[in-house]
Amino acid sequence: xxxxxxxxxxxxxxxxxxxxxxxxxxxxxxxxxxxxxxxxxxxxxxxxxxxxxxxxxxxxxxxxxxxxxxxxxxxxxxxxxxxxxxxxxxxxxxxxxxxxxxxxxxxxxxxxxxxxxxxxxxxxxxxxxxxxxxxxxxxxxxxxxxxxxxxxxxxxxxxxxxxxxxxxxxxxxxxxxxxxxxxxxxxxxxxxxxxxxxxxxxxxxxxxxxxxxxxxxxxxxxxxxxxxxxxxxxxxxxxxxxxxxxxxxxxxxxxxxxxxxxxxxxxxxxxxxxxxxxxxxxxxxxxxxxxxxxxxxxxxxxxxxxxxxxxxxxxxxxxxxxxxxxxxxxxxxxxxxxxxxxxxxxxxxxxxxxxxxxxxxxxxxxxxxxxxxxxxxxxxxxxxxxxxxxxxxxxxxxxxxxxxxxxxxxxxxxxxxxxxxxxxxxxxxxxxxxxxxxxxxxxxxxxxxxxxx
Numbered sequence: 001x002x003x004x005x006x007x008x009x010x011x012x013x014x015x016x017x018x019x020x021x022x023x024x025x026x027x028x029x030x031x032x033x034x035x036x037x038x039x040x041x042x043x044x045x046x047x048x049x050x051x052x053x054x055x056x057x058x059x060x061x062x063x064x065x066x067x068x069x070x071x072x073x074x075x076x077x078x079x080x081x082x083x084x085x086x087x088x089x090x091x092x093x094x095x096x097x098x099x100x101x102x103x104x105x106x107x108x109x110x111x112x113x114x115x116x117x118x119x120x121x122x123x124x125x126x127x128x129x130x131x132x133x134x135x136x137x138x139x140x141x142x143x144x145x146x147x148x149x150x151x152x153x154x155x156x157x158x159x160x161x162x163x164x165x166x167x168x169x170x171x172x173x174x175x176x177x178x179x180x181x182x183x184x185x186x187x188x189x190x191x192x193x194x195x196x197x198x199x200x201x202x203x204x205x206x207x208x209x210x211x212x213x214x215x216x217x218x219x220x221x222x223x224x225x226x227x228x229x230x231x232x233x234x235x236x237x238x239x240x241x242x243x244x245x246x247x248x249x250x251x252x253x254x255x256x257x258x259x260x261x262x263x264x265x266x267x268x269x270x271x272x273x274x275x276x277x278x279x280x281x282x283x284x285x286x287x288x289x290x291x292x293x294x295x296x297x298x299x300x301x302x303x304x305x306x307x308x309x310x311x312x313x314x315x316x317x318x319x320x321x322x323x324x325x326x327x328x329x330x331x332x333x334x335x336x337x338x339x340x341x342x343x344x345x346x347x348x349x350x351x352x353x354x355x356x357x358x359x360x361x362x363x364x365x366x367x368x369x370x371x372x373x374x375x376x377x378x379x380x381x382x383x384x385x386x387x388x389x390x391x392x393x394x395x396x397x398x399x400x401x402x403x404x405x406x407x408x409x410x411x412x413x414x415x416x417x418x419x420x421x422x423x424x425x426x427x428x429x430x431x432x433x434x435x436x437x438x439x440x441x442x443x444x445x446x447x448x449x450x451x452x453x
Contacts (some may be wrong), residue, residue, distance in 0.1 A: 044408065047409070051078040057416070059409045059416070060425035061322050063238060063241060063410075063413065065238030066237045067232070067234060068096050068235040070235070076131055077136065079131045080133055080136040082139055087134050090105055090110075090187075093185055095187045095188075099183060102359075103362075104183040105180045106190070107183055107186055111180075111181060112359045116352040116360075117217070120345075122219050122223060122226065123226065123341075123349075124240070125228055130178070133209070133219070135201055135213065135420050139205070150204050150205030150207070152210075153398035158253070159251055160211050160253030161216045162214075163218075164214075164260055165304070167214040167219075167261070168211070168264070168301070168302075169214075171260075171264040172297075174258065175264075175268055176297040177294070179290075197213050200213065211253075217258075217362040221254070222344075227240060241406045250338055252330060252409035253335075254332055256309070256337075257336035259305065260305050261303045261341075262343055265347045266343055266442075267300060267310070269449075270446060271297050271301075272451040274449065274451070312340070312432075316329060316332040316336060317329055318433055319430060321415065321427055322428060325424070326424055327418075335404045338441060339414065340407060342402075342403040342407045343436070344411060345363045346400050346404070347443060350395075350399045350447060351446075357377070357382075358380055362378055400444060401415050404437075409435055412425060415429050
């Protein structure tokens with residue numbers, strides 16, 4: 001792991017200085033980025049080559065966790081109920097509060113605190129959502145009052161497919177709705193979604209949350225990337241991804257959900273680029289607004305996910321044929337889909353880093369005003385000087401490359417776990433590794449692409 005990390009640092013330091021300015025969610029680099037893209041792709045390629053020559057059990061040893069002790073989450077339901085009450089208050093403020101999204105607490109809570117902050121912390125540290133999930137406490141309270149967890153048994157055949165559809169709807173609202181930050185509009189969407197999830201909880205009990213409630217499925221998936229998790233009844237600490245190896249094999253619906261996480265995150269960056277607007281026949285310098293591309297962005301979101309899944313499945317099929325194996329494609333898809341989680345998390349963090357640094361100041365300003373601590377001036381001045389800009393860009397690029405390196409290590413560990421030997425594992429991973437190298441280059445290109453929306 002030290003060799004891999006050192007190689008990444010060396011390639012990164014070889015990049016020349018750059019100037020940049022910020023867009024809504026990323027940097028537009030004004031100098032060529034070939035060196036950065038080459039360095040990222042070369043780091044991932046070097047990782048693949050090292051795995052081919054190093055001892056077969058090295059990757060598995062890197063993911064071995066350290067036992068910390070037992071966990072006693074006695075206050076989890078109380079924390080969940082407080083979150084539910086906060087959510088109700090936020091919906092009310094969205095309807096009755098100021099119309100400015102930078103002042104109203106609902107857009108700030110949903111898009112900055114939750115979607116950027118909590119999701120990132122969930123993936124980096126561990127399962128924070130088990131404390132913040134508003135439905136867990138509500139479900140426990142209903143059980144205490146009625147003595148019944150569910151009216152109906154959750155249909156086994158549905159699996160995680162309702163969660164897949166729910167997350168696609170969430171992504172469509174985020175990327176295609178003309179005004180997803182409008183407080184009243186957002187309050188209506190959050191309120192309707194909350195009512196639907198509450199109805200599902202009453203009908204099907206906790207099974208609804210872990211399979212059909214899209215945000216819970218998302219957070220449970222990202223929890224597998226956290227440093228801290230549960231192992232043998234207690235807490236354990238390991239390198240990011242150790243819980244992916246310790247978790248049961250994913251079912252098909254959950255495997256598809258993971259790919260949709262990555263595909264939606266990638267399109268969230270692609271749909272604002274000059275390239276995408278050129279495909280739509282629009283002048284990026286005279287962008288007519290989000291309302292003019294609603295249907296195009298929805299179709300693009302579905303197409304991006306379909307293309308990603310086909311490419312991923314094709315790579316798995318080719319790898320299995322090269323290795324001389326006979327495993328069926330659905331089984332391979334379910335086995336290797338969780339290895340995509342580090343890439344999805346890396347893109348999420350890198351994509352929203354710049355906006356979090358700016359919009360996070362609005363959150364602090366709102367809290368300061370509410371607590372009577374004085375006014376906080378929101379500034380973007382740090383984006384106008386080379387030092388902070390270089391640091392942000394290196395952080396974004398480093399996170400993307402690190403995510404791909406972890407994904408390749410996980411895939412190699414899964415391949416070795418099939419008991420076919422190093423040669424077969426390397427041959428079987430070759431197409432998937434090429435896919436990940438290409439996706440690294442694509443991700444770095446997305447970070448550097450000009451944006452118009």
